Every structure is written in structure tokens, then in C-alpha cells.
Amino acid sequence: MPSSEFQLIEHHFSRLGATREDVLLGVGDDCALLQVPPGKVLAVSLDTLVEGVHFLPGVDPEALGHKALAVNLSDLAAMGAEPAWATLALTLPRIDEAWIEAFCRGFAQLANRYRVQLVGGDTTRGPRAISVQVHGFVEAGQALRRDGAGIGDLVYVSGTLGDAGLALRAAAGEYDPGPHLIDIQLRLDRPQPRVEQALALRHLASAAIDLSDGLLADLGHICQRSGCGARLELPSIPLSPALDQFIRERGDWGVPLASGDDYELCLVVPRDRQAEFERVAAGLETPLRRVGEIEAEPGIRCFDAAGNPLRVGRGGYDHFGQA
Ligand code: ADP
Ligand code: MG
Numbered sequence: 130m131p132s133s134e135f136q137l138i139e140h141h142f143s144r145l146g147a148t149r150e151d152v153l154l155g156v157g158d159d160c161a162l163l164q165v166p167p168g169k170v171l172a173v174s175l176d177t178l179v180e181g182v183h184f185l186p187g188v189d190p191e192a193l194g195h196k197a198l199a200v201n202l203s204d205l206a207a208m209g210a211e212p213a214w215a216t217l218a219l220t221l222p223r224i225d226e227a228w229i230e231a232f233c234r235g236f237a238q239l240a241n242r243y244r245v246q247l248v249g250g251d252t253t254r255g256p257r258a259i260s261v262q263v264h265g266f267v268e269a270g271q272a273l274r275r276d277g278a279g280i281g282d283l284v285y286v287s288g289t290l291g292d293a294g295l296a297l298r299a300a301a302g303e304y305d306p307g308p309h310l311i312d313i314q315l316r317l318d319r320p321q322p323r324v325e326q327a328l329a330l331r332h333l334a335s336a337a338i339d340l341s342d343g344l345l346a347d348l349g350h351i352c353q354r355s356g357c358g359a360r361l362e363l364p365s366i367p368l369s370p371a372l373d374q375f376i377r378e379r380g381d382w383g384v385p386l387a388s389g390d391d392y393e394l395c396l397v398v399p400r401d402r403q404a405e406f407e408r409v410a411a412g413l414e415t416p417l418r419r420v421g422e423i424e425a426e427p428g429i430r431c432f433d434a435a436g437n438p439l440r441v442g443r444g445g446y447d448h449f450g451q452a
Contacts, residue, residue, distance in 0.1 A: 134252060137224060141233050142217065145247035146240030151213065152248055161248035163214060169266040172210035176200045180257040190228045192318040193259065194235025200341065201263040202243060202322035203392040207339035209273040209331030210265030212243045212324060217250035218260040243324055273327070273337035278355035278397040282335055284421040285410070287323045287394040289369040290344060292316035294388025304379075309371030316369075320392035326413050327394060333406040336397040343387040344420075345429055345441060348395055352429065355397075361386075361421040364434045382431070382441045397423060 143156045153162040165171050178197055180186055198215060205212050217236075221229075240247065245263070296317035298304045306313055327337070336355060338347045344361070352358050363382060372385055396417065398406045410417045424430075431439045 137229070138252060141229050142247060142250060142252075145233055145237050146215065147244040147246050149213065149244065149246045152246050155246065155248045156250070161214075161216075163248060163264070166266055168268065170269045170272070172205055172208045172265045172267050172272065173262065174201055174204035174208075175260060175262040176204065177258060177260040186257075189318070190231040191235035194232035194237075195239050195319050196235075197259045197261045198236050198239045198245070198263075199320045199322050200392060201261045202239070202245070202324055203320065203339040203341070203394075205263055205265040206322050206324045206327035206394060207273065207337050208265070208267060209271055209327055209334075209337065210267040211328060212245045212263060212265045214248045214264040215240065215245050216262045217247060218253075218258075218262075219250065220253050220255040220258040222254065222257055239322075243322075267331075271331055273331055273334055273396075274354075275336055275338055275351045276354040277334075277336035278351050278357055278423050279335055279399060280357055280423055280425050282397045282399050282423040283403055283419055284348065284359055284361070284423065285396045285398060285406070285417045285419050286340070286344065286367060287326050287396075287417045288321075288391070288415050289367045289372065290340065290391055290393060291372045291375075291385030291388055292369050293320070293390035293392075294343075294384045295371055295375055297388070297390075298384065304375065306371050306375070309369070309374065312369065313371045317390060320390065321415075322392060323394040323415060326410075326415060326417065329409055329413060330396060330406060330417075333398060333402045333409065334396040335399050338395050340391040340393045340395055342389045343391070344395060345386045348421075349429055351395070351397060352423070352427065355423070358424045358427045358429060359421050360424055360430045360432060363431055363439060365418060365420045367416075367418040367420075382439065386431070386441050 151164040292313040293316050296313040299306050336351050340347050433439050
């Protein structure tokens with residue numbers, strides 16, 4: 130059992146995830162030495178999870194290890210970048226071997242799946258917080274930026290929306306999802322980054338974002354950057370059986386459209402690539418659904434099955450926003 134910080138790092142972090150040839154020097158020195166493939170650019174993203182803000186005290190550390198990496202891989206996917214390396218800053222109130230072991234297990238499982246190697250980090254004492262930075266590769270011209278959407282382009286989302294948000298409502302005792310609880314809890318605890326989808330479709334999209342704050346807010350970011358607006362057809366929004374039941378009972382579209390933590394992809398696709406996009410998407414494990422269209426008028430407008438406009442609560446979750 131490791132006794133010093135040095136041994137702790139050596140034991141838990143020095144061989145975590147895949148072993149990659151482009152890592153010239155990994156954990157253990159002052160810096161990692163990393164080789165970016167010729168012709169590619171580095172896509173870099175960082176996300177922090179803080180106890181009491183992003184996760185509850187006592188949450189399963191293995192799920193946390195998964196989620197800390199998953200939310201970052203989701204950002205790489207949204208850029209159309211192929212994952213390669215990660216660094217990890219871990220702040221812990223005390224050295225708890227079992228906790229670190231389980232955290233690393235969750236992290237490693239996902240890292241191995243996407244051939245990500247942990248190449249460095251920092252370990253400090255303090256209130257529990259986890260920062261993961263990921264690094265991936267993309268051809269400069271192929272990166273999926275937020276500012277590429279054009280008027281008339283079509284809007285697609287992957288998977289289903291609102292499951293994680295509903296799980297939070299259930300945890301707060303505001304809604305009883307009955308037998309669906311297990312499924313939506315899994316969506317909250319173990320989000321699956323849509324890496325394969327992004328890599329298969331990136332050459333066909335004009336803009337992309339991952340859904341961390343809800344479709345209204347995140348599509349809103351694309352629209353703002355691209356200088357346009359969008360319309361959404363609510364009957365087309367992909368819903369799980371849990372959300373389908375929730376909408377039928379409560380009619381509250383705020384959950385699928387304005388709650389966070391979905392980590393699905395939102396892709397914008399020019400019409401002349403629609404057929405090819407839908408052909409490639411049909412062969413993927415997690416389907417994508419067309420939910421709307423980019424329009425010239427700023428703002429996002431929602432329409433129900435009868436074509437009537439519908440007001441949906443304020444867009445997404447904003448850490449510094451007014452309650
Ligand atoms: P320094 O004092 O030079 O910052 P540290 O003692 O913080 O060195 O870290 C020693 C080595 O261990 C470095 O290579 C660092 O990247 C790595 N490291 C420390 N903590 C972690 C961690 N949580 N995950 C991965 N690597 C880590
Ligand atoms: Mg350090």
C-alpha cells in the first residue's frame with residue numbers, strides 16, 4: 130500500500146488508460162512530452178467537477194471517475210477531435226486508497242475504450258474536486274466549430290434528451306419515474322460521450338456542440354456564434370420511455386430542452402449533405418434525430434405537433450444565472 134504522495138502517484142496514476150506511442154514521456158517527470166501527428170492540430174478542453182456543486186458527497190467514486198473523463202471526451206467529440214491524452218488534477222480531503230482505486234477504475238475503463246493515456250496531473254489536499262483536461266487531434270479544416278451554421282441548415286441531436294435532468298428531479302423528490310428510475314440514473318451517472326458519432330459525421334456537419342446545459346442553451350450558443358436563430362419541432366425531440374411518460378403526465382418541456390448533463394451531440398448539417406448524413410448516421414449505434422432548422426431570425430422558437438408556437442422555460446442551466 131503506497132504511503133507517500135510519490136508512491137500514491139506511482140501506484141495509481143503512472144499506468145492509467147491506454148499506452149500510446151505518441152507519448153514520449155508520461156507521468157513521473159516535470160512535464161509530459163507528447164508528439165502531435167503531422168498535419169493535425171491539438172484540440173484541448175478542461176472541465177472541473179466540484180463536490181456539492183456537480184456531484185453529491187458519497188457518490189460512487191467509480192461512476193465519478195467515468196463521468197470526469199466522459200464530460201471532457203464529450204467536448205472533444207463536439208469539436209470533431211479524436212481523443213489522445215488526459216491530465217488529471219485531483220483535490221482530496223484525505224488519502225483514501227479505496228476511493229482512489231475505484232475512481233481510477235471508472236476513469237481507466239473509459240480511457241481504454243477511447244485509447245486515452247493519462248500523461249500527468251497534480252494531487253493536492255483540500256475540498257474534493259476533480260479537473261480533467263483532454264487533448265485530441267483534428268485536421269485544422271475539419272474541426273466542428275460553433276460558428277459554422279448557415280441559414281436553412283438542419284439541426285440533429287443524438288440519443289435522447291432530458292434523462293439526466295429527470296434523474297435529478299427524482300433525486301429531489303419532485304417526480305417519481307417508477308420503474309424508469311434505473312435507466313435515467315444511469316444516464317446521469319454514466320454519460321456516454323458520442324465520440325464514434327462525431328468522428329463518423331464530422332465531415333458532413335457545419336457546426337456542433339455537446340449538450341451539457343440543455344438544447345435551448347447550447348443550440349443558442351451555436352446560433353449566437355453563427356449569427357442566426359433556429360426552430361425546433363417538439364414532436365421530433367428524441368425521448369426515452371421515462372421522458373415520454375413524464376411529458377405525457379406533466380407536459381413540461383423544460384426537462385428535455387433546458388436541463389443539463391445530457392452529453393448528447395447537437396450537429397448542424399447543410400441540406401445538400403442531408404442524404405449522406407442520414408445514410409451514415411443510420412449505421413451508427415446511437416441514432417441521431419432531425420429536430421429543427423437554422424433560421425435567419427435570432428432566438429429559438431419551439432413548435433408543437435399542430436404547428437403552434439410554444440414557450441419553454443428559460444434556456445438551460447447557468448452556474449451564475451439568476452434563480
Ligand atoms: P511537481 O512537483 O513537479 O509538480 P508532482 O509531484 O506534482 O510534481 O507530480 C509528479 C508527477 O506525477 C508529474 O509527472 C505529474 O504529472 C504526475 N501526477 C501527479 N498527480 C497526478 C495525477 N493525479 N494524475 C496523473 N499524474 C499525476
Ligand atoms: Mg505538481
